Amino acid sequence: MENLKSVEILLIEDNPGDARLTQEALKDGKVRNILHIVYDGEEATDFLFKRNQYKNASRPDLIILDLNLPKKNGQEVLAEIKADDNLRSIPVIILTISKQEEDIIRSYNLHANCFLIKPIDLNQFFEVIKSIEDFWLTLVKLPNHEQI
Amino acid sequence: MQTRKQLVELILENQELAAKILVAHQELTDELINAKKEILFLNKEKEEQVTNLILANKIMSEELVLAHQELDFQNIEKEKRAAELVIANNELVFQNEEKAKRAAELITANQELAFQNGEKVKRAKELENVNRDLEQFAYVASHDLQEPLRMISSYTQLLERKYKDKLDQDANDYIHFAVDGAIRMQKLLINLLDFSRVSTRSKSFEQVDTKTIAGQAISNLQQLILENTALITNYDLPVIQADEMQILQVFQNLIENAIKFKKKAELPKIHITCSRQHNMYQFSIADNGIGIEMQYHDRVFIVFQRLHSTKDYPGTGIGLSICKRIIERHGGTIWFESEVNEGTTFYFTIPVST
Numbered sequence: 001m002e003n004l005k006s007v008e009i010l011l012i013e014d015n016p017g018d019a020r021l022t023q024e025a026l027k028d029g030k031v032r033n034i035l036h037i038v039y040d041g042e043e044a045t046d047f048l049f050k051r052n053q054y055k056n057a058s059r060p061d062l063i064i065l066d067l068n069l070p071k072k073n074g075q076e077v078l079a080e081i082k083a084d085d086n087l088r089s090i091p092v093i094i095l096t097i098s099k100q101e102e103d104i105i106r107s108y109n110l111h112a113n114c115f116l117i118k119p120i121d122l123n124q125f126f127e128v129i130k131s132i133e134d135f136w137l138t139l140v141k142l143p144n145h146e147q148i
Numbered sequence: 149m150q151t152r153k154q155l156v157e158l159i160l161e162n163q164e165l166a167a168k169i170l171v172a173h174q175e176l177t178d179e180l181i182n183a184k185k186e187i188l189f190l191n192k193e194k195e196e197q198v199t200n201l202i203l204a205n206k207i208m209s210e211e212l213v214l215a216h217q218e219l220d221f222q223n224i225e226k227e228k229r230a231a232e233l234v235i236a237n238n239e240l241v242f243q244n245e246e247k248a249k250r251a252a253e254l255i256t257a258n259q260e261l262a263f264q265n266g267e268k269v270k271r272a273k274e275l276e277n278v279n280r281d282l283e284q285f286a287y288v289a290s291h292d293l294q295e296p297l298r299m300i301s302s303y304t305q306l307l308e309r310k311y312k313d314k315l316d317q318d319a320n321d322y323i324h325f326a327v328d329g330a331i332r333m334q335k336l337l338i339n340l341l342d343f344s345r346v347s348t349r350s351k352s353f354e355q356v357d358t359k360t361i362a363g364q365a366i367s368n369l370q371q372l373i374l375e376n377t378a379l380i381t382n383y384d385l386p387v388i389q390a391d392e393m394q395i396l397q398v399f400q401n402l403i404e405n406a407i408k409f410k411k412k413a414e415l416p417k418i419h420i421t422c423s424r425q426h427n428m429y430q431f432s433i434a435d436n437g438i439g440i441e442m443q444y445h446d447r448v449f450i451v452f453q454r455l456h457s458t459k460d461y462p463g464t465g466i467g468l469s470i471c472k473r474i475i476e477r478h479g480g481t482i483w484f485e486s487e488v489n490e491g492t493t494f495y496f497t498i499p500v501s502t
Contacts (some may be wrong), residue, residue, distance in 0.1 A: 017299040023305065097295070120298055120334055122305035 006032045010060035012044040014069050025129035031137045041072025067096040082111040151233035169189040224496050286344035290337045301330035339466035348472040356392045378407045382420040389501035394474040401467040406435035427500050434493040440486040
């Protein structure tokens with residue numbers, strides 16, 4: 001059964017505080033998951049393209065991407081993911097503090113799968129993470145990447 | 149006989165000659181008389197002429213005297229005039245000098261003004277820059293402060309969430325105050341961000357129907373209106389030239405305040421209307437709320453100034469400051485009239501677009 005296998009999530013987030021909060025929220029969730037955290041854009045592409053220290057990294061089932069990242073920003077990372085034949089089917093969820101219209105439009109133009117704004121309030125933040133889990137990890141049928 | 153005949157002939161001849169002489173003499177006499185007459189006549193004429201000449205001479209000499217006198221007079225006058233002209237000339241020379249001096253002074257004054265204008269332009273630019281820097285600062289500060297603050301509030305809330313039952317009441321109280329403070333600070337920062345955005349994130353003016361805007365504001369406040377059973381009416385709201393989102397914010401803030409500061413025993417009634425005063429539209433939002441003491445008139449428009457405790461009336465005290473900034477950005481003014489326990493009317497003006 002597919003569901004017995006843990007879902008692998010890649011969290012690209014430069015703020016360790018936010019990363020930990022996401023981790024805490026996912027810990028409370030129902031879906032078994034393995035959370036990989038990278039802290040900048042370059043580390044993210046290294047992970048996804050299995051470069052340097054991430055030669056043995058696994059292909060994530062879901063990517064949660066912050067926009068404001070050091071070295072390589074979120075939109076650059078998104079463009080690289082969506083330009084790659086192997087990676088583009090992975091749902092990318094933008095989770096950012098930015099409410100700016102241009103960020104939203106640019107992200108969707110780069111084929112982000114959805115755009116979520118990080119709530120300021122903790123309970124709402126947990127709600128958002130829970131809704132990601134409910135929708136993307138439970139409701140949505142994702143392609144089985146091993147067959148691609 | 150001969151001789152007699154001859155004698156007769158001679159006598160005849162003599163008689164003839166005598167006759168001729170007589171005639172001639174007569175003729176000469178006549179001529180002489182005539183000539184004399186003629187001379188007499190001529191003489192008379194000459195005499196007359198002389199008399200006339202004498203008379204004419206006399207008249208002329210009299211005229212000459214007169215003319216001379218006149219000339220003398222004119223000469224004197226001319227001399228006077230010349231003297232006057234000399235004086236006038238001197239005066240003109242003096243005035244010219246004065247004018248030249250004045251012109252020089254004016255040039256100096258002009259240069260001074262030009263310099264001062266230049267200084268003013270410089271100052272205005274400096275102020276503009278300072279203002280922009282301040283706005284940028286407020287924006288960056290409120291934006292960037294949110295990040296660490298979010299960490300504080302999130303983790304104190306996480307502490308509360310996970311350890312609430314494992315700690316004693318004191319610990320719970322401490323956590324509660326930390327969470328409460330962080331949340332309030334977040335609200336302040338968000339408001340400060342909104343305040344700085346009035347000018348940093350402003351849009352250009354367009355045709356805005358304030359009746360639609362009032363409707364939009366009421367619809368955005370639906371929950372609050374229902375909870376308080378507020379009655380809101382509007383009348384005669386015009387189309388204006390404005391930043392739509394900002395004007396909506398003004399309407400919304402003022403209506404929200406009118407409901408929030410209602411009397412406990414009375415349902416809130418709010419009336420929105422507008423009248424044209426010369427080249428300004430004057431909007432008014434009148435309520436039957438608790439009123440504001442007029443001595444606080446200026447304070448209510450200052451950022452984060454509050455007249456009531458957060459316990460009685462929640463809020464950060466930025467709503468009216470934002471309204472003031474928006475209205476001033478539109479070239480209008482905002483003020484209120486109020487009577488304690490009777491109600492408050494907020495007024496603001498927006499220029500009529502030409």
